[in-house]
Each structure stands twice: as structure tokens, then as C-alpha cells.
Amino acid sequence: MKSVPEISNVLKPVLIIAMLFFTTVQSEGQQRKPVESGYAPVNGIKVYYEVYGEGRPIILLHGAFYTIDMNWGQLIPELSKNRKVIAIEMQGHGHTAFSDRQLSITTLASDVKGLMDYLKIDSADVAGYSMGGSVAYQFAVKNPKRLRKLVIISSTYKSSGWLPVINIGFKNFKPEFFDNTPMKAAYDAVAPDKTKWRKFIEQMIAFAEVPFNVGDSNISKIAAPVLIISGDNDGLDKIELSKTYQLLGGGVSADLAPMPKSHLAIVPSQGHVSLMMQTQTILVADQQIAYSKASEVPPQTGADMKGAHCGRVICAMARRMVMDRSSPRGLLNHGFNFYNAGSAMPNRLRFNL
Helix, strand or coil: CCHHHHHHHHHHHHHHHHHHHHHHHHCCCCCCCCCEEEEEEECCEEEEEEEECCCEEEEEECCCCCCHHHHHCCCHHHHCCCEEEEEEECCCCCCCCCCCCCCCHHHHHHHHHHHHHHHCCCCEEEEEECHHHHHHHHHHHHCHHHEEEEEEECCCCEHHHECHHHHHHHHCCCHHHHCCCHHHHHHHHHCCCHHHHHHHHHHHHHHHHCCCECCHHHHHCCCCCEEEEEECCCCECHHHHHHHHHHCCCCCCCCCCCCCCCEEEEECCCCHHHHHCCHHHHHHHHHHHHCCCCCCCCCCCCCCCCCCCCCCHHHHHHHHHHHCCCCCCCHHHHCCCCCCCCCCCCCCCCCCC
16 A cells, blocks of 8 residues: 555656646657857846747746746747747747746846836737746736736736645756656756756756745736636646636626626646647737737637627637537537626626636
8 A cells, every 4th residue: 555655746747747748749849049148147146038029018928847938838829829928938048048046936027127128118918828827926016007908817926826746846846757757858958068067957846846926915006907818737736826816806797797807718628738738729819918908809810700709718729629520629519608797698508817
């Protein structure tokens, strides 16, 4: 009987890493070249960045161990059609060199502000996935005047926002788990100094072991609209996620009170990794958060929604799925019905985010 937990503890980090690798294998990578790229000197390090397209600026913050291409390769070509996309690689990741500087979400968020100063960007939307989402929360709290809107993808502002199994799994990570992996290959392809790989991994493991908490009171003070996107089984504690949404003004009855400016999307049948691979879902989310006024119809979604601008990510996504009966992910195939009294959608399917 004692051998079962021991095997389980060994398998947990291996399975988590395997899931991360799945994303790298599945990503086809971006085809579009940046209009600008370089290094921004901020807080004692040089942060690598890439700029694509023109329009309202949106800053993309990747997840742990990822590069720009690994995390955002499928999204950037579409986002940059009507947005100015600024993607960065945080300390030790990708083109940004390893540094002995202590790693924390506070420091990383400060790096984002420094990059904006360097690029002379007064304010922007910020989107973060996983670790990048935690950094985005910290940025929002510390730099409220620099933030227009916030998109959080499968992430939390505190360690306890993850299910216990996730936090336990990170504690069992070993540097050698990452050797001879697609992540190591991606690192070797772009890192300024390949010999820093082991130090980088050790630093990231130490970073993951330190509990963090941006603070409930700080989250409740975020004035910018926030869109939270979570897979229904992505490792986030949904009780804590519900509390987060309430701190942002959500979780009300929109039949009896005004619709909150912040929204929560729970996407069916998605885990932490698979959610990030739902390109069209995230694209619609960006368009809805970027075009929040009723008079503004998001490009490339207005026609699909036949003029019914409901301002909700799942509304547009589900209409595509419902109309395309061949879609294996169609919401009707899952038997879900979502209702939202604030939606202008003229049929019986309505979606509450």
C-alpha cells in the first residue's frame, strides 16, 4: 500500500511536464515576422521583445519555461491583423539571458513597466497565461494608470488559487526532468548562453516553491475591466476563482443589477494546456475585451454574430460551434445551456460570463 503514494508523487511532476511538452509539440509556430525586435534595458537586465502589427497595443506575457513562439505562435498572426502586439520573454526565458537577480512576480511586473517606458507606450491591454497571468495581476495592481484592460488565461494571483495537487507537483520537480526535452531544444535554439540552462531551471523551480499572494484587497481595487478565461478542469481551484471574480465585481444577478465590467469565461472540456491551444476562443476574448462599447463591433466577429454584439467571449465562440454541427467541441454536443439576460442574442441559447 505504501508504494502507491510514492509512485504517485514521482509521476505528478513528470505528468505536468509531459503536458507542457504536449503544447510545444502541437504548436505550429508563427509565420509572421516582427516589425521590430530587440532588448530593453530594465532593472539591471535586458528583456527581449517583439512587436507585430499596428493598432491598440496589447502586451503578451508567456507562461513558465515558454518562449514567445511556444506560447503565442498561433495567436500573434491573427492578433496583429488589427492590434499592435508586444510580446516579451521574461528573465531567463528564450532570448532574455539568465540572471542571478532574484526571480519574483513583483520584479517581473516591474520589468513589464520598464519595457513600456522604453517603447514609449503610455497604456496597453495586458494578457497573461499561467505564470504570465500572475505577473499581469501584479502589474495591474502596481500600475493602474498604465493598464487599459486585463486578460487572464488559466492563472491566479495567489499560490492557493491552484488546486493542492498542482502545488504539490511543483515541489517534486527536479532539474533533470527537463533534460532532453522540447523545452531544452527551444532554449538552445535562442538562448544567448546555452550553458545557463541548468541554472535557469534551478531558479525556476525555486521560484515555483515560494508562495505568492498579490492580495485580495489589491485585486478588489483593480479599476480596469478584467476578462478571466479558465478551463473547467485546468488546475485552478474554482472556489477561489469564484472569489476572485467577486472581488472584481462579478458574481451578481445581472437581472437585478447592471452587468459588471469584468467577466469570467469557463470553457468546457479544457485543461490548463489544452485551453491555451483554443486559438479561436482566445481571439474572440481579445476582441470582446478590446471593443467593449456597444457601438463598436469587433472585427471578424460581428458578421458571425449577425450584429448581435453581446460582449461575451463564449457567446461568439458558441454561436460558431452551434452553427457548425460538425464541430466536435460544439456546446450542444456537450449538453450545456448558458443563459444571460444581458445578451442581445435573439435565440434561446444565451451565455453568462
